[in-house]
Amino acid sequence: MSVAQPTYRVGDQPQFGTVITNTSGTACSRDFGAGPQFLVYTLDGQKRLWASNDCNPDNPPETKTLKAGEQLSYKGAWFGTTSQPNCVGERAPVPAGAYMVVAQLGPIRSAAEPFNLAA
Known part of the structure; x- marks a missing residue:
């Protein structure tokens, strides 16, 4: 999970990125159509403010097969x-x-990445 810069101004669009890695020793297939999604929380993690799939919940299925060790960004x-x-x-x-922002694919969540919005 990454944030392109640590601080943005209110009104800017924070940019997020994540890399999904097949950590198994064999190829695996997964539906990437409904996710991954990014979720923004208050820094204490107590309140979810936004999720990238909230207003786009009906993405079509997109099954991809990742070889062992292969990554998708x-x-x-x-x-x-x-x-x-x-x-x-x-x-x-x-x-x-x-x-803070986290990336999520199904039940798997990344570590949180903090960022700031400045006036």
Whole structure:
């Protein structure tokens, strides 16, 4: 999990990236269509603010086979607003502060990566 820079200004679009690696000794197939997704939380991890799939939940299946040790890279951007599953509710701008992002594919989550939004 990576963030392109440690601090963004409110109104900018933080850029995220993650690399998915097949750590097994054999090839494996997985549906990458519904994920991976990026999730933004308050820095303490107590409140989920946004997920990249909230307003795009119906991505078509995209099964890929990764050879042992093979990697896939994914990138995403956040518009700095809140969201909820199925895009329910109002999308409010997030204020300046400290946040963290994680990448998730199915039940597997990356370590959190902190970043800041400055006024």
